[in-house]
Amino acid sequence: MAEYFVARGLPVPPELRRTPLTDWRRWSLIGATLAILYIGVRLLDIDLSRANPEYAGTRIISLLQWDLRILTPQNEFETFWDTAGGLMIITIFLGVVATAISIVFALPLAFLGARNIMTGNPVAAAIYGVARVLFTVMRSIDVLIVVIIFSVIFGLGSAAGVFGLAFHNIGVLGKLYSEAIEGIDPGPPEAITATGATRFQVVWAAVLPQIVNPFISFSIYRLDANVRLAPVLGFVGGGGIGQYLFQTINLFQYNKAGLIIFLIVITVAAMDFASAQIRKRLV
């Protein structure tokens, strides 16, 4: 086959030059991948001899033997909000409030972080750069680490959870929003600029109508993700039902832990369903 190209003085396509089975590049890539995995497994020292199936079995059974008492107040000092159900609702709101806070901050910041809005002068370009770096920094620190840092500032509890989660999400939503703004059709803003409108009026009349839909769907996506994350935050001091779950596991109260896990699973599934429904309506 290659002769066809050689005879006509054309470059031979690489597909013809190499046969897949004898290509040394392919084999060396596969070899390198295997070597890295081998080193990894040796370093991890995965040890199955410590597993105790009998013990695990009894624990799994107690995870399923739910202690229903945690669903009702147990003494005169407890209210509904100290029960597992109450804590679950609080945790859902932890995700909701964190999302709301992050939307409020990400919305204006996203315009500052959109290249097509921040054009014209060096000051605008500088603001754009700062906003983009800010998003990247906020986004790149994992939520759990942010919550740990915030629990140092605010102490253990919901404050650390809400603000930590919101902080991380400003970075995520800011990036998603500003990319949506950068993806708009530049024609309408150009036309509105030509009518003598101010920059603000251009955004109001020609940019906003183009981004409401992506903004709503990104916001719902983050709400979904945050309600999912909220129960975990309690493990690192973020308050809510996670803190309770962490406590029961540490005290070996598996009958309680199992029920709490079940509540979390149901909540996440319901959230999943609801957000899919809302998004379907939108499109």
Place this chain on the structure above:
Amino acid sequence: MPAFLEIRDLVKVYPRGARALDSISLDIRKGEFVVLIGLSGSGKSTLLRCINRLVEPTSGRVIFEGTDVTLVNGRDLRQIRRRIGMIFQQFNLVRRSSVFANVLAGRLGYRSSWRTVASRPSREDVALAFENLERVGILEKAYARADALSGGQQQRVGIARALMQQPQLMLADEPVASLDPATSHSVMKYLEEINKTDGITVICSLHFLSLARRYATRVIALKDGKVAFDGKPADIDEERFKEIYGQEAIEVEIGPERSRPQPLSATEAALLALAQDTDVGRVSDR
């Protein structure tokens, strides 16, 4: 008397780009219908956008009714833009908004930012919007979404939006390049009408010389950012044509004018609406 629009030694060099405009000087008089022609990349869009500073000129001056457009900024620039309407090849309507909202947006230059958000459009602006919609013959589409309209209708919305500015000058960047020949004529006729009736000076770039011959009072040809021809449409003979478009080019005709591109009369519009009423159709099907 100074010219209506004076362009002096206008140069535009794009960053890392070509010299799109190479020292252009022109005097445009009030009431002219100027058609800009020239090959793709000859600088037509750049020239039009330098006039209202959508593109920042590198050097040179643009003097619009005595004011140097290249020297003003902020509020003064916006007040000049307000007097210069513009329509575009891709219509540049906000597709998700209604036709009415799009037309009303042409008035933004007359409102403060604060009033844009906080108050409803004034009675006068609403009346003016309906007046302009009626003028371009799409009153019955006022509440339709802009992207539900055909290309020709969308361009008429673009004209109505520009008319909201009550401009003295209308810039049109290939307004009919996305339209079929018959629709092209109907859109060009509205431009001709506002030029003749309202005395709005028009500068319009076109790809078809036959359209230029039909509508222009003056043709300016650009070639590599320079003026290659400036004169009456009738003076473009074959030799001139080849100078502008290159030796291999042949002139093509755009299709015939549609016999009646005028807006529908009220009765016709009502009949049309009746005929399109799906409910009526469904009843008679049964």
